[in-house]
Amino acid sequence: MSYKFIYFDLDDTLLDHQSAEAAGLKDVHTHFDLFDDVSSQELIDVYHEVNRKQWSLYSQAKVSRKELQRNRFELTLKEFGLNESRYEEVGTFYMQAYRNHWKWMDGAKEAYYNIIEKYPAGILTNGFAETQRKKFEAFDLYNSAHTTVISEEVGVLKPHPDVFAHATEKSGVDRDEILYVGDSLNSDVKGGTDFGWNVAWFTQNGEAEKHQIADFVFDDFMDLKNLLKV
Known part of the structure; x- marks a missing residue:
């Protein structure tokens, strides 16, 4: 052809992307004492699954872009029984950390x-x-x-x-x-x-x-x- x-x-x-995502989440894990009782690998695994589901919903127009950005960290925190109200702080830090590993x-x-x-x-x-x-x-x-x-x-x-x-x-x-x-x-x-x-x-x-x-x-x-x- x-x-x-x-x-x-x-x-x-x-x-x-996958290695940058994992490295960014490890930076999140280190930066926030919120995750002291969670391993970095547990954080990576749970976030990855939550994020995958949210992108699937977004692609089907079942959640908005703003909801995706909120849900992927809010639901990850909820999964671990952590303070869900810190989703925005965690999400902002993650995006900055993610960029450092491209x-x-x-x-x-x-x-x-x-x-x-x-x-x-x-x-x-x-x-x-x-x-x-x-x-x-x-x-x-x-x-x-x-x-x-x-x-x-x-x-x-x-x-x-x-x-x-x-x-x-x-x-x-x-x-x-x-x-x-x-x-x-x-x-x-x-x-x-x-x-x-x-x-x-x-x-x-x-x-x-x-x-x-x-x-x-x-x-x-x-x-x-x-x-x-x-």
């Missing part, structure tokens, strides 16, 4: 810069718009990518087809000429393939039947470079 445009997901594809995924920076020498490329991401814009700035993605799309600014989140339609229009090519590189089975792989994009799934998932949904499956960016001959 000859691709004419490459879109990349951002979090846990180009940038290591970094590329292993092999992603070299692959990205090799690929954009040969192909026009863009970024398509969920996430809070102001946070994602700060990442674009911090990693020079505004200058290096041909286009950037934050689903929140479109008005719906991946895997909604409107996001992919908007991104296709911005790419200037037909949908079947796009390769989307992403890590999420639902948001990226199913969302992209349902819309008619080609998808390269970045995953450690070993379930072969799920691999068949994607056009290409890889766990090392060297494999993506080989696929695209860069």
Whole structure:
């Protein structure tokens, strides 16, 4: 297949969101004596599950963005029987700490810069718009990518087809000429393939039947470079 445009997901594809999230929560655990009777791993595990559920509700328009931001820390504190009224203080500190731990995924920076020498490329991401814009700035993605799309600014989140339609229009090519590189089975792989994009799934998932949904499956960016001959 000859691709004419490459879109990349951002979090846990180009940038290591999971490690930044965990490191930010460890900073929260250290900073607040509120968590003295909770281990840092317990905090990470509970927050991760609460946050995952809240993002799912948000993507279905069942909670607002403001409710998501409140609920993920208020409900985490509630889960541990801690003072729920401190959700805003904890949440603000977390966002500052999270930013301090942003970094590329292993092999992603070299692959990205090799690929954009040969192909026009863009970024398509969920996430809070102001946070994602700060990442674009911090990693020079505004200058290096041909286009950037934050689903929140479109008005719906991946895997909604409107996001992919908007991104296709911005790419200037037909949908079947796009390769989307992403890590999420639902948001990226199913969302992209349902819309008619080609998808390269970045995953450690070993379930072969799920691999068949994607056009290409890889766990090392060297494999993506080989696929695209860069």
